[in-house]
Amino acid sequence: MKVLNIIETAYRATLEEQDDPVVWIIHAMKGAGADHDVLLRGNAVNYTVMAQGVPPLMFGDRVQKHAPRIAEQVAGLIAKGVQVMVVRECLAARGIGEEELMSGLTMVHQAAVPKMMNGFDQVWHW
Amino acid sequence: MMGKKTLTFMLMDAPFENARTTTALRLIDIAARRGYDINVFAYEGAVYMPLAAQAKHANAVHGHDAAQEDHPLPREWVEAVMQETARNGGKFDWVNCGLCVDERGAAEAIPGVRRGSPADFWKMAGASDNVLVIPTK
Numbered sequence: 001m002k003v004l005n006i007i008e009t010a011y012r013a014t015l016e017e018q019d020d021p022v023v024w025i026i027h028a029m030k031g032a033g034a035d036h037d038v039l040l041r042g043n044a045v046n047y048t049v050m051a052q053g054v055p056p057l058m059f060g061d062r063v064q065k066h067a068p069r070i071a072e073q074v075a076g077l078i079a080k081g082v083q084v085m086v087v088r089e090c091l092a093a094r095g096i097g098e099e100e101l102m103s104g105l106t107m108v109h110q111a112a113v114p115k116m117m118n119g120f121d122q123v124w125h126w
Numbered sequence: 127m128m129g130k131k132t133l134t135f136m137l138m139d140a141p142f143e144n145a146r147t148t149t150a151l152r153l154i155d156i157a158a159r160r161g162y163d164i165n166v167f168a169y170e171g172a173v174y175m176p177l178a179a180q181a182k183h184a185n186a187v188h189g190h191d192a193a194q195e196d197h198p199l200p201r202e203w204v205e206a207v208m209q210e211t212a213r214n215g216g217k218f219d220w221v222n223c224g225l226c227v228d229e230r231g232a233a234e235a236i237p238g239v240r241r242g243s244p245a246d247f248w249k250m251a252g253a254s255d256n257v258l259v260i261p262t263k
């Protein structure tokens with residue numbers, strides 16, 4: 001079974017979970033043999049920007065270690081053979097240039113997405 | 127110099143699900159550092175924030191054991207802002223909505239958290255310089 005994961009909501013619980021929980025569960029399922037691809041749209045296209053960082057997090061004297069490194073986690077999916085697609089129009093709407101992105105991504109046009117879904121057994125919209 | 131303020135925060139989101147919990151605690155942390163008196167009314171899923179049973183775990187995807195992972199626990203963050211408030215001469219009152227606690231079985235909270243009702247929120251709001259409601263979206 002091949003699944004397309006459309007990730008649209010971005011930075012959901014990333015500080016509390018030290019990652020994006022959707023990217024995390026795809027990593028975990030991939031490790032268990034699942035066949036996944038990913039389409040990033042909406043605000044989630046920012047996950048592919050390399051020059052992003054999280055400032056230190058501190059409450060009172062409690063220092064939180066291990067800030068999330070979202071771009072690295074997405075790049076890790078590509079390294080595992082997951083095709084990570086990005087909707088061009090969503091990048092353009094946010095003023096994000098392709099030169100800012102990690103390598104290994106597949107750019108797709110919004111209009112091509114419905115037809116592309118035919119290549120998957122299931123589509124999960126996160 | 128600004129005078130001492132009393133602020134009330136109404137939180138509604140459960141932890142570990144979005145960015146609003148952390149944002150709320152960042153704002154509360156700033157108030158704590160200024161020595162303000164702080165009230166928090168935790169409504170619906172927010173009653174899980176000071177849940178005493180929250181526990182760290184290992185993370186195989188990150189390649190960390192439990193100690194290396196140092197997983198964030200909102201109960202520790204809540205405890206930290208309580209302590210920061212006290213260090214700076216402020217008072218901190220965290221009220222968990224009792225009915226919300228009951229329906230979730232979330233009664234075991236860290237010390238400093240008390241059970242209450244919407245009437246407590248009403249009293250807090252009336253006695254505060256300002257109120258910030260951060261609801262579930």
